[in-house]
Amino acid sequence: MLLISNDRARRTLSWSAFVIACLSYVCLGWAEQGTRGVGMVEPPTSPLPFNRHSVLGLDLRQHSSLSAYQWLTTDNSQAPGLIVIPVDADVVRALGQADVQDAALAALDSLVEAGVGSPLAACLRRPDAVTDAVETAAIAVEALIERYPDAIAYVFACNHASEPEWQAAVAEAMGNINPRAAGVAATLFPVSSGAPLTLIDTRDPDDILTEIESGEAAKGYVAVSLQIDAPVAPAVLQDARRAIMETSHVAIVLIRPTPDVNVDSTTAAIAAVSGHSDGLLIGFSNATLESVERLGEWETVRVGTVTYLRVTTASATLTFDFVGTDMYLLGVRSPNAGIVHAWIDPPATGLSPHPDVSYDLGATQARDTAHPLFTGLSASRHTLVLVANNDDGSNVMISGFFVTGSPVLTWTGRLAAASLLLIATAALAERCASTISTIRRTSGPRAVDRWDHPRGFTRQR
Numbered sequence: 001m002l003l004i005s006n007d008r009a010r011r012t013l014s015w016s017a018f019v020i021a022c023l024s025y026v027c028l029g030w031a032e033q034g035t036r037g038v039g040m041v042e043p044p045t046s047p048l049p050f051n052r053h054s055v056l057g058l059d060l061r062q063h064s065s066l067s068a069y070q071w072l073t074t075d076n077s078q079a080p081g082l083i084v085i086p087v088d089a090d091v092v093r094a095l096g097q098a099d100v101q102d103a104a105l106a107a108l109d110s111l112v113e114a115g116v117g118s119p120l121a122a123c124l125r126r127p128d129a130v131t132d133a134v135e136t137a138a139i140a141v142e143a144l145i146e147r148y149p150d151a152i153a154y155v156f157a158c159n160h161a162s163e164p165e166w167q168a169a170v171a172e173a174m175g176n177i178n179p180r181a182a183g184v185a186a187t188l189f190p191v192s193s194g195a196p197l198t199l200i201d202t203r204d205p206d207d208i209l210t211e212i213e214s215g216e217a218a219k220g221y222v223a224v225s226l227q228i229d230a231p232v233a234p235a236v237l238q239d240a241r242r243a244i245m246e247t248s249h250v251a252i253v254l255i256r257p258t259p260d261v262n263v264d265s266t267t268a269a270i271a272a273v274s275g276h277s278d279g280l281l282i283g284f285s286n287a288t289l290e291s292v293e294r295l296g297e298w299e300t301v302r303v304g305t306v307t308y309l310r311v312t313t314a315s316a317t318l319t320f321d322f323v324g325t326d327m328y329l330l331g332v333r334s335p336n337a338g339i340v341h342a343w344i345d346p347p348a349t350g351l352s353p354h355p356d357v358s359y360d361l362g363a364t365q366a367r368d369t370a371h372p373l374f375t376g377l378s379a380s381r382h383t384l385v386l387v388a389n390n391d392d393g394s395n396v397m398i399s400g401f402f403v404t405g406s407p408v409l410t411w412t413g414r415l416a417a418a419s420l421l422l423i424a425t426a427a428l429a430e431r432c433a434s435t436i437s438t439i440r441r442t443s444g445p446r447a448v449d450r451w452d453h454p455r456g457f458t459r460q461r
Contacts, residue, residue: 040248040283043370043402044220047330048251048284049153049194049305050119054081055244056237056270059225059254061086061123061158065111067259072114074263078271079117081252082223086123086158087111087140093127096139105147112151119305121154121188126166133169141173145191153305154188154197161201186220192304193368197223197251205236208243208253221251221284229258232269241273248283248404279321279381282405284330287398293319296388301397308332311388312395318386324403327374327384329359332397337361338390340398342373345382355387361396370402379405 050057058080060068065088072083087108094104112120122144130136141155155174157167167187174189186196198220200207208224224243226236232255240253257266279291287309288300296316298309308331309318329340339362341355357373373384388396 040219040404042372042404043248043284043328043330044195045330045370046190046193046195046368047286047306047399048221049190049192050082050252051286052081052244052251052284053274053281053286053289054079055241055253055273056080057082057084057118057223057252057254058266058270059084059256061225062227062256062258064088065091065107069111069114071263072111075267078267080270081118082121082153082254083115083118084121084123084225084254085111085115086125087144089125089127092124092136092140093130095143096136101143105143108144108147112148116151119153120148120151121156122152123156123158123160124166124170125158126163133166134172137166137169138173138176141170142177145177149192149304150302151305152191153194154190156188156199160187160199188223193306194304195221195251197221199223199225201225201227201256203227205233205239208236208239220249222249223252223254224250225254225256227256227258228261228266231262231265237269237273245281248402251284279323280401280403282324282403284400284402286400287318287330289320291320293317295319306399308397308399310395310397312390314388314390316388316396318398319383320401321381321383322401322403323379323381324405325375325377325379326372326404327377327382328370328402328404329373329386330368330370330399330402331361332366332399333361333363333369334366334397335362335364336394337363338388338394338396340396341387341389343385343387344374344377346385351385351387368399 060071061084063071063086065086068085072085091104091107094100124137124140126133127136144152144155155170157163157170160167171189187199188197190196200222202208202224203226205226208226226240228236243250243253255266255270280289286307288307294309294317296311297313298311298316298318301308301310327344329342331337331340337360339358339360342357342359343351344356346352359371359373361369363369374382386398390396
């Protein structure tokens, strides 16, 4: 570039190289943003006890138990991802009174049966003039867990924000009955092996999108409950689907209708939204999804409301696609667990004899776990093949998968970025050097023309 003698041509070439290098660097960064990994970088070890691909759930906290029952029985053809059912204060109190306990349980039976088909979150209303809130909450929680272990996924206080003492009493009761729930910094406490949820109540649909942007601060799964007093607008449904499709921390969006909202319009809106695609979502996806192809004797088993795929034979296979950079396997480690082998982006000719990753699920104590299978992948579409390898008496139980999409530059990307920066720096340095040289040349002393004059002095022009 410096060998070009024409100053105008050199200036044009330098600025062109600088501008092209800068634009190319921006385009390279844009291309590397193939996926979005908003929220948790690593997943919680526990799976979600509902189908996250359903996107929408139903929150009936603003209704009485009777009104909620009427809502659910008006049109129960659709199954939301999660249904929040309210347990009225008189029912909570009656659960601890022997003479009316049967009537309270009968009322709960009807309410739970009306919500069949969806996992339930039971919220408890605080009875008036309670002498021992923890004992009252413990009796109610124990009755719910004992009677409906396969239907109720969460328990919490209905007015958790305005009645923190009652929420704390429910939390302590859950900790006494289920030690795993003790000390969980969340709003919805899991009954069995599900992951806890932080509940955010809002009346502004824009707050759904706010949850997308606030994902960096999220330390666990978030459920956004949106109050509506009119039919759900299409834009709200789109925002809800985007919150699930593009983030890892938003677990579900709950529609919270006021009592005067039309039932049919709400259930139709819930049925119209789905996060299903030909691959997995960013964040958690259930292993039982249709997009996960099964080969072998996989069976669906339930622990509470959490579903697992279980196999006891060798060479059972799961195959699926995902877009992201990190892939975690969520499964059960136990003393009689087998081994899983994984291949990423296998050739069309078939699997290689040696897997890319092997993971032993054996452990001294049974527990849910999240294990990173692949990390640092290119931010693009990948195919994963998972093969279970069992001996006599062993089994593999998988609850789901967790995908993160934090873009990671490959070595070619790093080399291209460094080259573009070097070209831009060289072009800018040449322009700076040329400008300095021009300034020095034009700001020096002006030429003096000397010519003879009869009076013997010189004149400057």
